[in-house]
Amino acid sequence: MIFDDIGSFPLPKGINREWVKKNLESREYEEIVKRAFLMKAKFVELPNYPQFRDMVEMFLESIKDPDKQDDAYLVAKKFAKIPELEYVEKMKVESVRVCITGPFELYYREFGGKIYEDVLLNFAESVKRFAENAARYENVKCISIDEPSLGLNPELQPDKELIEKAYDYNLRCDIQIHLHDPLFYEKLLESKIDVIGIESAKTPKNLEFIDAMELESSIKKLRIGISRSDIDGIIAEFNTMYGVNAWNSEDLMLMAVDEIENPEKILNRIKRAYDMFGELIAYVGPDCGLFSAPSQQVALRLLENTKKAIERFKEWII
Numbered sequence: 001m002i003f004d005d006i007g008s009f010p011l012p013k014g015i016n017r018e019w020v021k022k023n024l025e026s027r028e029y030e031e032i033v034k035r036a037f038l039m040k041a042k043f044v045e046l047p048n049y050p051q052f053r054d055m056v057e058m059f060l061e062s063i064k065d066p067d068k069q070d071d072a073y074l075v076a077k078k079f080a081k082i083p084e085l086e087y088v089e090k091m092k093v094e095s096v097r098v099c100i101t102g103p104f105e106l107y108y109r110e111f112g113g114k115i116y117e118d119v120l121l122n123f124a125e126s127v128k129r130f131a132e133n134a135a136r137y138e139n140v141k142c143i144s145i146d147e148p149s150l151g152l153n154p155e156l157q158p159d160k161e162l163i164e165k166a167y168d169y170n171l172r173c174d175i176q177i178h179l180h181d182p183l184f185y186e187k188l189l190e191s192k193i194d195v196i197g198i199e200s201a202k203t204p205k206n207l208e209f210i211d212a213m214e215l216e217s218s219i220k221k222l223r224i225g226i227s228r229s230d231i232d233g234i235i236a237e238f239n240t241m242y243g244v245n246a247w248n249s250e251d252l253m254l255m256a257v258d259e260i261e262n263p264e265k266i267l268n269r270i271k272r273a274y275d276m277f278g279e280l281i282a283y284v285g286p287d288c289g290l291f292s293a294p295s296q297q298v299a300l301r302l303l304e305n306t307k308k309a310i311e312r313f314k315e316w317i318i
Helices: 017-022 027-041 057-063 083-089 103-111 117-135 160-166 182-188 204-209 212-217 231-242 250-260 263-280 296-317
Strands: 069-071 096-101 140-147 174-179 195-198 221-227 281-286
Touching (some): 027 296, 057 096, 057 103, 057 117, 083 096, 096 117, 103 117, 103 140, 117 140, 117 160, 160 182, 174 182, 182 195, 182 204, 195 281, 204 263, 212 263, 221 263, 221 296, 231 250, 250 296, 263 281, 263 296, 281 296
Parallel strands (some): 096 140, 140 174, 174 195, 195 221
């Protein structure tokens, strides 16, 4: 059971996404990325490169650029690179996770729910090229394809055959898919995805839709969300419980995380998931990314509490 994170992370105070867009190739941004990665690595066993930019736009920008295309929506392989990953790799770190926005999410942002297979498969090949370039680094242990709309958006209804074509990978590292809803997981069982990620900390019932025997017979593993990533919701609950406005104080926001998402609560979720799926669980971590956290310190507190829970679970399981 490996502790990873989905990727997105708060920017430092005074820096916004517009600044990042203008300074993507600057030394200052490179240092921001490296510092954030090292912050996460204090707690996370397999940290994702810090995903500071919009998850769709950061890939669409290259995929849609006529000067970087082999075909419509097909990025040339030499341009299918993630600057943040390249910055992290300069540090020669031990382990890295890579999150790439999936072809269905990218397609949906451009075209909506009506699927033209040839265009969708160009998106899929573009995503595959990003994955292949990332996998050339030995320390990249897992590549996750992020598909938040798959299963959540009723307009997006690809069939099983198209899903299998879209995720045609043959890489040396684990290939995860990050789903926000378990509805489509059965359509992935014959794909080349290795690990199916399910958000379940905020919505525990999601785990009840997963059949452990089906997973095992399909040689699939799970990535389980064990800590909530909706920090705005966590702080709102804390405010209601104590009649305060924690938004005005970072100390109170840290107290909110410790109250609502403490290691004991997270540990109980791990135990429940383990009771249901046992060794089928390959990865655990927060439900989703942490970009919405009000500060880097608040996001790190959630990661710290998650780490403590995982350490207690490993002691308990022995």
